[in-house]
Amino acid sequence: MIEIEDLTVSYGQSEVIHGISFTAAKNETLAIMGRNGMGKTTLFKSLMGILPSKSKKASVDGVDIGGSETFQRVQKGLAYVPQGRMIFPTMTVQENIETGLEKSKNREIPEDIFALFPVLYDMRNRKGGNLSGGQQQQLAIARALVTNPKVLLLDEPTEGIQPSIIKDIAKVLNEIRKMREITIIVSEQVLSFTMEIADRIIVIDKGNFIHENKRSEVDAAKIKGYLSV
Numbered sequence: 001m002i003e004i005e006d007l008t009v010s011y012g013q014s015e016v017i018h019g020i021s022f023t024a025a026k027n028e029t030l031a032i033m034g035r036n037g038m039g040k041t042t043l044f045k046s047l048m049g050i051l052p053s054k055s056k057k058a059s060v061d062g063v064d065i066g067g068s069e070t071f072q073r074v075q076k077g078l079a080y081v082p083q084g085r086m087i088f089p090t091m092t093v094q095e096n097i098e099t100g101l102e103k104s105k106n107r108e109i110p111e112d113i114f115a116l117f118p119v120l121y122d123m124r125n126r127k128g129g130n131l132s133g134g135q136q137q138q139l140a141i142a143r144a145l146v147t148n149p150k151v152l153l154l155d156e157p158t159e160g161i162q163p164s165i166i167k168d169i170a171k172v173l174n175e176i177r178k179m180r181e182i183t184i185i186v187s188e189q190v191l192s193f194t195m196e197i198a199d200r201i202i203v204i205d206k207g208n209f210i211h212e213n214k215r216s217e218v219d220a221a222k223i224k225g226y227l228s229v
């Protein structure tokens, strides 16, 4: 569970996130949707402590994360799958996953990881750079999950991935939620994908949240309107 109140993020003098507030519950998937440049990556980087931010409240499972360094936020239960996946191409699949353990209390890859991603088990000795885009995305998710996060942030996981594989990513995220009962927050532009995974959709526009709906009440035409230029 994550609670954020009145979060502001600036690059120098230029404020790009303007005091947004949200909560996401345990076992809930929240999608934050918006066009390029609307502030999704900035929001996620600030939540991870990669970018400085100000807020009235920022907590994970009741524990304050405001002012914490990135590694402390990971220890408090946040994990991050960055846009573009950022896996290590010259390291093996197994080594890539193990890099996620460095700041964690665990020493070994949890058993359910390879159950979730059988393809990564089959390819554990291959170099990360030789995997397909969809497999690299699975690897980036696996690496984030080894710290046993309470809240998993994924920045545009479908970017550059074929439509057939996008369905697999949706299936994996639904499976993760079922197995781990964690909070998942995903930034996205693809509505068909978020409709398969999200309980709630928020639209971000120029650093403000401008629309919010439960999945069951989503007006697809309205959200598509916000997402088109």
Ligand SMILES: Nc1ncnc2c1ncn2[C@@H]1O[C@H](COP(=O)(O)OP(=O)(O)OP(=O)(O)O)[C@@H](O)[C@H]1O
Pocket: 011, 016, 034, 035, 036, 037, 038, 039, 040, 041, 042, 043, 083, 156
């Ligand atoms: N390093 C930076 N310095 C100054 N401004 C930046 C920097 N990075 C991003 N911005 C600006 O902040 C705003 C939000 O960008 P951000 O990358 O968070 O958007 P986004 O919604 O994630 O888009 P995308 O899908 O293209 O990544 C944009 O106006 C962008 O130009």
